[in-house]
Amino acid sequence: MTADVTTDSHDIAVTVNGTQYRRTVEARLLLSDFLRHELLLAGTHVGCEHGVCGACTVIFDGVAVRSCLMLAAQTDGHTVMTVEGLASDRDHLHPLQQSMHDCHGLQCGYCTPGILMTMKVFLDETPAPNEAQIREALSGNLCRCTGYQHIVDAMMLAAERLRG
Amino acid sequence: MKPAPFKYIVARTIEQALALKAEYGDEGRFLAGGQSLVPTLNFRLTQAAVLIDINPLTQCAGMQNSQPGTVRIGALTRYGQLERNSETARDLPLIGEALPHIAHPQIRNRGTIGGNLAHADPASEMPAIVLALAGRLRAQSQSGERWIPAAEFFGGALSTALASDEMLMEVELPVAGPRSGSCFMEVSRRRGDFALIGVACTMQFDANGLCSQARIGLCNAGDRPILAEDAGNSLLGRNIGTAQIDEAAALVQQAIDPGGSIHASKEFQRHLAGVLTRRALTVANERSPREH
Amino acid sequence: MTTRKFGAPIRRNEDARLLVGQALFVDDVELPGLLYAAFLRSNVAHARILSIDVSAARARPGVVAVYTAADLGSYWAPGPLLVPPPPIAGIIFNQRTQVPLAKDKVRHVGEPLAVVLAESRYLAEDALADIAVELDPLPAVVDLEKALTNASATVHDDVHANVAAHLRQSRGNYAAARARAAHVIARRLLYDHGASSPMETRGVVAKWDGRADQLTVWDTTQAPVFFRNGLAAMLGLSERQVRVIAPFVGGGFGPKIMLFYPEEVVIPWVAMKLNRPVKWIEDRLEHFFATTQERGQTHDAEIALAADGRILGVQDVFLHDTGAYNPYGLTVPINSQCTLLGPYDIPNYDSTFTAVFTNKPIVTPYRGAGRQHGVFVIERLLDIAAQELNIDRAEIRRRNLIPPDAFPYNNEIIYQDFAPLSYDSGNYEPILDKALELIGYQKFLAEEQPRLRAQGRHVGIGVACYVEGTGIGPYEGAKVQVQANGKVSVATGIGTQGQGHFTVFAQIVADQLGVAVTDIDVVTGDTDQFYWGAGTFASRGAVVAGNAVNEAAIAVRQKVLKFAADHFECAEEDLEIADGQVSVVGVPGQAIKLGALALKANPMRGAVRPGTEPGLESTQYFGPPSGATASGVHAMIVEVDPQTFTLEVLKYVVVHDCGTVINPLILAGQIHGGVAQGIGNAFYEQLVFDEDGQLLNASLADYLLPTALEVPRMEIAHTVTPSPLNPLGIKGAGEAGAIPVGPLFAQAIEDALELPGKKIELLEIPLSPNRLFELTTK
Ligand SMILES: Cc1cc2nc3c(=O)[nH]c(=O)nc-3n(C[C@H](O)[C@H](O)[C@H](O)COP(=O)(O)OP(=O)(O)OC[C@H]3O[C@@H](n4cnc5c(N)ncnc54)[C@H](O)[C@@H]3O)c2cc1C
Ligand code: FES
Numbered sequence A: 001m002t003a004d005v006t007t008d009s010h011d012i013a014v015t016v017n018g019t020q021y022r023r024t025v026e027a028r029l030l031l032s033d034f035l036r037h038e039l040l041l042a043g044t045h046v047g048c049e050h051g052v053c054g055a056c057t058v059i060f061d062g063v064a065v066r067s068c069l070m071l072a073a074q075t076d077g078h079t080v081m082t083v084e085g086l087a088s089d090r091d092h093l094h095p096l097q098q099s100m101h102d103c104h105g106l107q108c109g110y111c112t113p114g115i116l117m118t119m120k121v122f123l124d125e126t127p128a129p130n131e132a133q134i135r136e137a138l139s140g141n142l143c144r145c146t147g148y149q150h151i152v153d154a155m156m157l158a159a160e161r162l163r164g
Numbered sequence B: 001m002k003p004a005p006f007k008y009i010v011a012r013t014i015e016q017a018l019a020l021k022a023e024y025g026d027e028g029r030f031l032a033g034g035q036s037l038v039p040t041l042n043f044r045l046t047q048a049a050v051l052i053d054i055n056p057l058t059q060c061a062g063m064q065n066s067q068p069g070t071v072r073i074g075a076l077t078r079y080g081q082l083e084r085n086s087e088t089a090r091d092l093p094l095i096g097e098a099l100p101h102i103a104h105p106q107i108r109n110r111g112t113i114g115g116n117l118a119h120a121d122p123a124s125e126m127p128a129i130v131l132a133l134a135g136r137l138r139a140q141s142q143s144g145e146r147w148i149p150a151a152e153f154f155g156g157a158l159s160t161a162l163a164s165d166e167m168l169m170e171v172e173l174p175v176a177g178p179r180s181g182s183c184f185m186e187v188s189r190r191r192g193d194f195a196l197i198g199v200a201c202t203m204q205f206d207a208n209g210l211c212s213q214a215r216i217g218l219c220n221a222g223d224r225p226i227l228a229e230d231a232g233n234s235l236l237g238r239n240i241g242t243a244q245i246d247e248a249a250a251l252v253q254q255a256i257d258p259g260g261s262i263h264a265s266k267e268f269q270r271h272l273a274g275v276l277t278r279r280a281l282t283v284a285n286e287r288s289p290r291e292h
Numbered sequence C: 001m002t003t004r005k006f007g008a009p010i011r012r013n014e015d016a017r018l019l020v021g022q023a024l025f026v027d028d029v030e031l032p033g034l035l036y037a038a039f040l041r042s043n044v045a046h047a048r049i050l051s052i053d054v055s056a057a058r059a060r061p062g063v064v065a066v067y068t069a070a071d072l073g074s075y076w077a078p079g080p081l082l083v084p085p086p087p088i089a090g091i092i093f094n095q096r097t098q099v100p101l102a103k104d105k106v107r108h109v110g111e112p113l114a115v116v117l118a119e120s121r122y123l124a125e126d127a128l129a130d131i132a133v134e135l136d137p138l139p140a141v142v143d144l145e146k147a148l149t150n151a152s153a154t155v156h157d158d159v160h161a162n163v164a165a166h167l168r169q170s171r172g173n174y175a176a177a178r179a180r181a182a183h184v185i186a187r188r189l190l191y192d193h194g195a196s197s198p199m200e201t202r203g204v205v206a207k208w209d210g211r212a213d214q215l216t217v218w219d220t221t222q223a224p225v226f227f228r229n230g231l232a233a234m235l236g237l238s239e240r241q242v243r244v245i246a247p248f249v250g251g252g253f254g255p256k257i258m259l260f261y262p263e264e265v266v267i268p269w270v271a272m273k274l275n276r277p278v279k280w281i282e283d284r285l286e287h288f289f290a291t292t293q294e295r296g297q298t299h300d301a302e303i304a305l306a307a308d309g310r311i312l313g314v315q316d317v318f319l320h321d322t323g324a325y326n327p328y329g330l331t332v333p334i335n336s337q338c339t340l341l342g343p344y345d346i347p348n349y350d351s352t353f354t355a356v357f358t359n360k361p362i363v364t365p366y367r368g369a370g371r372q373h374g375v376f377v378i379e380r381l382l383d384i385a386a387q388e389l390n391i392d393r394a395e396i397r398r399r400n401l402i403p404p405d406a407f408p409y410n411n412e413i414i415y416q417d418f419a420p421l422s423y424d425s426g427n428y429e430p431i432l433d434k435a436l437e438l439i440g441y442q443k444f445l446a447e448e449q450p451r452l453r454a455q456g457r458h459v460g461i462g463v464a465c466y467v468e469g470t471g472i473g474p475y476e477g478a479k480v481q482v483q484a485n486g487k488v489s490v491a492t493g494i495g496t497q498g499q500g501h502f503t504v505f506a507q508i509v510a511d512q513l514g515v516a517v518t519d520i521d522v523v524t525g526d527t528d529q530f531y532w533g534a535g536t537f538a539s540r541g542a543v544v545a546g547n548a549v550n551e552a553a554i555a556v557r558q559k560v561l562k563f564a565a566d567h568f569e570c571a572e573e574d575l576e577i578a579d580g581q582v583s584v585v586g587v588p589g590q591a592i593k594l595g596a597l598a599l600k601a602n603p604m605r606g607a608v609r610p611g612t613e614p615g616l617e618s619t620q621y622f623g624p625p626s627g628a629t630a631s632g633v634h635a636m637i638v639e640v641d642p643q644t645f646t647l648e649v650l651k652y653v654v655v656h657d658c659g660t661v662i663n664p665l666i667l668a669g670q671i672h673g674g675v676a677q678g679i680g681n682a683f684y685e686q687l688v689f690d691e692d693g694q695l696l697n698a699s700l701a702d703y704l705l706p707t708a709l710e711v712p713r714m715e716i717a718h719t720v721t722p723s724p725l726n727p728l729g730i731k732g733a734g735e736a737g738a739i740p741v742g743p744l745f746a747q748a749i750e751d752a753l754e755l756p757g758k759k760i761e762l763l764e765i766p767l768s769p770n771r772l773f774e775l776t777t778k
């Protein structure tokens, strides 16, 4: 046969937050589980494992995707960014994070990493969004605590700060 | 909710992909965006022996004006790519109008046109659009390729005309011409949810301002994506006004057999199909310039 | 003095950890040798268990053990009754609580039958398919009225006609009031309710340390102390051997206060038995069956009115669906019964309910906890009365509000905390006025609505009032301690799920001890940090624990002053505490840092005076005499598409009185979140069971949580009527946002579609486009 004949396990090399990791993963291992439990980057959360809640959103090759709907094996040779890649530490928050803090954009904080990942790409592409655009961009991330208003406020503020 | 075991094979070339599909047949599933397949794997509603990952086939992604008057969209083209491409709104306004209704940004960043059409969900937007545009789809296997008209592509209950060794390669659609107009509308519970009912319609007018072509595709109006032919034909050769549109909407309501769900009864779906057909045809009619 | 922190919109202490992805949630706990659990759950609602064969599952590679009820031996026991029924004459209460693994019978879809322990969750789920279960299906008990007939199957073989409870409470004499009424309006009202659906599902990780004889359990519970005590007793351990940690918890909203969930009983036992750490994380599918929900009530209600619209009395008879078991007693239906009275003076009230066992998941409080149902009934009755008496909707409410001089106002029936339902304080009319002003009520009705209607638009307005019993006892405690580094630590026994306790408690302490909010480290939900407590429920965290924190901080402040007075040999009155130090007023240079003082308070050598307590530390408890009653009014303007029945909220206003406000930023967040859940409840979320007790929409694709596009921007205003029942004057606010949204939607949609003129009434929640189509076209 001509294709890469593979068994159940796959050797992958994936760059996550600038660090290259080499691991052997089972074919069915979800990217979300790989990030959380193999790389111990537990900031990426899991809320549904069927693509609806957005808690697991990460940035894959520059676009926001559901990590629960990708296999770890699919990341071989690719680049992933997770919430851990946004700030070097608690004292140096990214403007997105700082704005969420300033506007009280998080309560339990479970949805927050996914929202940060989604909005990171969105604000890079749309530096001067209006409220309707922000709500549209947020619509794939469920938050059960905040009612979204403070998140929207935070994103308006973050956009302003990122524009400088 | 973790998937059952499967074998995962990366196809690096189209030939590899087709060879693997020929080898595994129905046991092997192409993995495109995974936005329909992986949720069902996670729920263990689908068990696949082999996943053939076709994502590396980037040559199958993108829009091409191969011939004047048509656009070809490669199977691996992601919704997100279409969204970011200004040609979409110009050449395929129906798709441009539907994209914001399809799931959410993150899902559009992965989901592919080919995966969507091969999945053939009757509630999905794209199949109804491809029907309304009378597109055609190219299937390929190790033994060759064939073009399948949209009207023959979709079967009932998530099935298509694709054979077990075939891969969907691209879809060809006519670009919006002069004296034509189109409109996509849907009602869903929340933005991004599958439509309770969706209507995609296209209209074309002759130099006398009479309707020379009209097609109405519907999402979630039966066990497969629906083309309401009688309704479209009823408009032909006529000057389009409220009466003609009402007549077409009534024909749509007769033609469909929606399944009903916890979100919308059959009756409500039928009602919505009438409402949206009227509204969409009215807009498409208004959008169609009569002069050229 | 530095500026007061209490009352200021302080940003939260807990945010940074969450924002950088370094907060510990239960599923983040990684331990060497961890085993993963998966539960086999019943796929039918009601059946006798004939056999369960786990041998094939045990033989699967990677599987370490599989257990059924039989394996639990004497450890197997029904769970405790968390809230006993109140001592009211004539009450019927049949206690039937959930079991760790089903033994003879399954009573709802999702009830666990067996647990698999394997080297990964993937393998554990594989093995579930290997278990052979033979069930003898029984007819499912689903419909409340049918359940009460003799012909119905019984969920519990020994409970006749599925009556879980029956209770009548009354005030005055309804029959007499009805006899002299100018108008009597009777309606049947339905309220179906949904699932709390926190974004984090439940989870338990347990680790037995044989060398230390210590069990550590990480659990997504809202009540760690109760869990610790109960678990220790069940396992035959002393409480000191069990440490329960509720780390960061991704939302609770009520169901995470329930105990003992079967998994909470089974997982620690397995960890001890196998001497390996075990993790179970509920997946979203399980969550729809395995976590408690809130659900249906059917009310037959009647209101008697005088000609001027004054309420003479209300009678209500309702059925309450309690699901397959009733571990939470009568909290939900009693809340419905009591909250129906709302902010209104209702002199005669006669309310009877029957709680019914059904083959559905267990019902326990979810944000609002039955209050919605009562508010829905009275608000809808008032709307209909306004229509029939031709009185303005806002006006009929105004005429019936309890006047400000009538507080404390005794409703003469018993509340969920067993105390008479008495409103501590309130001033309702200004709240209504403010809401009407903000929504532009008069102008909308007089000008905007006619103008928009002339354009063919269907816009409507609604206004709904409510009260919320909050901050009930029994008590909470707190320990406040100044550390040698000058920082202050605060520990309480409650769990926290995003309510901002880390910050509001710090604000309270900051004012007493003159320390920056960011220098106050609050620990919640770790039983090794604080021994006693009840839990986070009934909007009580800030009220009850907050006051305990305040008491403890005051006691520490007194110690600080005393030590410092000794140190400076001056009078306490001459001292000032600010900026992390104590200084002698007017004497520059005479100051000592709190940290240094704390060191002095714990001397290594030398004599102290007899009776001296070491350290700058105090533990205090606070228990309110009864609950504090918050209140509010929501108003909204909605536009409805009369053909597709989709809607858009054009304006939403909340005016709320929750007494003294600790942190307006956090309070606004609580209200926004509550309204969002209320909107879900009113128009999007519904658990749909078929006649076999199968849930038809067990996924987030079909159970429709509102997104940023369904939740509108809200405008919030406050009035402040401090509670006399606690020194801080605060009332709870956790549930207020969610409570009145159902009747508000019904009223505003009716108005938008001009339904009263068509004699169509919306008497049920949730509504949906489909339901509006059915109701308006049939
Ligand atoms: C939360 C959520 C909401 C959604 N909402 C919508 C919505 O509103 N409207 C909508 O239309 N869709 C919706 N979707 C589905 C989404 O659009 C999918 O992306 C799309 O339908 C499938 O594309 P895919 O590339 O992800 O296909 P995959 O999931 O990879 O594949 C789907 C099926 O097609 C087969 N397949 C894939 N590519 C080919 C090929 N080239 N040739 C032959 N067979 C192939 C696969 O084997 C599989 O059986 C939603 C999904 C989610 C998770
Ligand atoms: S966990 Fe991936 S979308 Fe919910």
Ligand code: FES
Pocket (backbone or CB within 6 Å): A105, A106, A107, A108, A109, A110, A111, A112, A142, A143, A144, A145, A146, C199, C250, C251, C498
């Ligand atoms: S903050 Fe809790 S889910 Fe968003």
